[in-house]
Amino acid sequence: MAEDFFDSLKQTITDTAEVVGKKTEDLVEIQKLRSRIRGAQRVIAQDYSKIGALIYQRFVDGEVVDEEVAVICEEIMESQNQVAGYKEKLAGRKGQNICPICGSLNPKSAAFCMQCGAQMPKEEPKEDDIFAAGPVSEDEQAEEAEQEVWDACTEEAEESADQDAEDEVQDVKADMEEAVSEEQDDISAEVETGEEKTE
Numbered sequence: 001m002a003e004d005f006f007d008s009l010k011q012t013i014t015d016t017a018e019v020v021g022k023k024t025e026d027l028v029e030i031q032k033l034r035s036r037i038r039g040a041q042r043v044i045a046q047d048y049s050k051i052g053a054l055i056y057q058r059f060v061d062g063e064v065v066d067e068e069v070a071v072i073c074e075e076i077m078e079s080q081n082q083v084a085g086y087k088e089k090l091a092g093r094k095g096q097n098i099c100p101i102c103g104s105l106n107p108k109s110a111a112f113c114m115q116c117g118a119q120m121p122k123e124e125p126k127e128d129d130i131f132a133a134g135p136v137s138e139d140e141q142a143e144e145a146e147q148e149v150w151d152a153c154t155e156e157a158e159e160s161a162d163q164d165a166e167d168e169v170q171d172v173k174a175d176m177e178e179a180v181s182e183e184q185d186d187i188s189a190e191v192e193t194g195e196e197k198t199e
Helices: 002-060 067-094 127-133 138-198
Strands: 096-098 105-107
Touching: 002 067, 002 138, 067 096, 067 105
Parallel strands: none
Antiparallel strands: 096 105
16 A cells, blocks of 8 residues: 555646646746747837838928828928927037937047048037136147047947846746746646546
């Protein structure tokens, strides 16, 4: 009788180990599939964005578009005007100029846009500003120019990297939470099944 109990227990442990191993393989495969789904969904979202950009450009170029599309395009134009206003304020606060061609921020001392290469408009200094600032040493000018170049180069890269990293973290977090929940459910079910077998 004791042998039957231990044989039954051994068989239950073996069966449970096999089930857990299978579940682990399934979990890994599920995660791979979810990752592929997310990748495909990102491509779809990018393609939708490209379609929207094409339609918007046609609207801007004067092509006739559907009334619903025209309303959305007008909303986009309003938003772009708001963005332009915010960029002007930002440039003013940071002591920078906005490129008239691509709209990127550049140091006031830049003769050409650091993004697209277009010639930057020259801003004539006000007479009051010239006398109020006083003399500036070459070292101070060099440090200021170096800081402006660094700020302009890193700002856009930081914004893009931050958004990409945040998206990836959210995806991984959601996957892990779902995987843990599923694994807990599976283990609970296996434990209940194992208890029924031993009884």
